[in-house]
Amino acid sequence: MQHSNTQDIQAASIWEAWNRRGFAARCQLLATALEHLPAHAEAALTERLARQLLDDARPLGETLELPGPTGESNELYLTGRGVALVLGTEDSSETLVTCQLLATLACGNAAVLQWPGHEQWLTLLVEALYQAGVPRAMLALDTGTPEGQLLGLNDLRLVVLSCRPEQEIALNRRLAEHEGVLIQLVAETDLQHCPLLTSPDFLLRLVTEKTRTINTTAVGGNATLLELGSRTV
Numbered sequence: 001m002q003h004s005n006t007q008d009i010q011a012a013s014i015w016e017a018w019n020r021r022g023f024a025a026r027c028q029l030l031a032t033a034l035e036h037l038p039a040h041a042e043a044a045l046t047e048r049l050a051r052q053l054l055d056d057a058r059p060l061g062e063t064l065e066l067p068g069p070t071g072e073s074n075e076l077y078l079t080g081r082g083v084a085l086v087l088g089t090e091d092s093s094e095t096l097v098t099c100q101l102l103a104t105l106a107c108g109n110a111a112v113l114q115w116p117g118h119e120q121w122l123t124l125l126v127e128a129l130y131q132a133g134v135p136r137a138m139l140a141l142d143t144g145t146p147e148g149q150l151l152g153l154n155d156l157r158l159v160v161l162s163c164r165p166e167q168e169i170a171l172n173r174r175l176a177e178h179e180g181v182l183i184q185l186v187a188e189t190d191l192q193h194c195p196l197l198t199s200p201d202f203l204l205r206l207v208t209e210k211t212r213t214i215n216t217t218a219v220g221g222n223a224t225l226l227e228l229g230s231r232t233v
Contacts, residue, residue, distance in 0.1 A: 014137040015155075019080045019108040023061030026106050027054040033132035038124035040094040049099050049197070057106040057203055066211070073214040078207040080108025081184065082157035085150055088115025089163045091191050096162040098125060099197055100188070104160055105134060107206040112150060114142045157181065158206065162188040 018026070031054050034047050066074035084104045088097045097115055104111050115122055119141075126141045142150065151159070151174065159175065168187040175183045186205045188196045196202055 014135065015080070015082060015110045018110065018135060018138050021108075023078075023106065023108070024058050026108065027058050029133045030054055030102055030106055030129070033128045033134075036128040036131065037098060038094075038121055038128065040121070042093065042095045046095040046098050049095065050102050053099055053103045053197075053203070054106055057103065060107070060203060060207065068213075073212075075212040077210055077212065078107075078204075079210050080110075081206065081208050082109060083153060083155040084109040084111050084158035084160055084206070085153070085156060086111050086113045087147070087159065087161035087163075088118060089161060089167065090117075091164055092162045093191070094118075094121065096188060096191070096194065096197065097122075100160045100162070100186075101125070101129075103203060104158070104206055105129070105139065107203060109158060109206060110138045112140045112142055112153070114145070114147070114150065119143045151175070151178070151183075156183055158184045158186065160186045160206070162191055165189045 021029075031051065034050055037043065037046065037050075040046070060078050062077075064076040066076055068074040086097065086101050086104055092115060097113075097118075101111060101113060113122060113126065122141055126139055129139060130136055150156075159171070161171075163171075168185070168189050171187070172185050175185055184205065186196070186202075188194055190196070
């Protein structure tokens with residue numbers, strides 16, 4: 001399989017449409033793919049962890065009402081960050097890569113996936129997700145682009161991987177030198193026990209907070225003016 005054109009995944013309208021589906025709808029869609037994941041030695045563990053992650057992601061779609069002055073509505077909600085790069089290394093496992101990818105998508109992000117040496121297995125993984133309904137423009141399997149070039153994607157906001165601690169430090173330094181928007185690094189370095197993947201704040205690393213303010217007084221006033229303007233003398 002030739003590597004996907006990663007430029008396609010940067011279309012803002014495609015990402016926004018996926019992000020607007022909401023956590024519950026995305027998790028329900030992704031859950032349908034779990035029974036069709038490609039076989040590997042720890043398939044049962046992968047499915048169990050993936051289901052737990054999707055169950056934990058659903059409540060993230062709840063909107064929190066914030067206090068504010070009379071005539072104003074304030075809400076706090078979570079949204080995806082944008083394009084995420086999900087990387088596999090020589091120390092990664094099918095379980096880690098699968099769960100990190102599913103969590104990334106569930107949280108409203110687009111994903112570019114790369115794991116050198118495992119392209120055939122990854123092809124089966126992404127095809128299962130496409131069949132479940134994940135838009136092809138939201139998930140790109142890359143099999144040939146150098147890592148440094150992927151880190152330079154214009155809309156990249158997140159890097160998710162499993163690696164040794166020294167690799168995390170080196171990559172963090174490279175990202176710190178990146179000009180422009182800060183790129184969040186989410187790295188699992190305990191590859192035996194996976195404490196980050198199973199921690200309560202793992203999914204929160206894949207999203208960003210936003211607030212929505214509505215001037216309800218102005219909305220009511222405008223509605224009244226429109227009604228008055230529609231009357232004939």
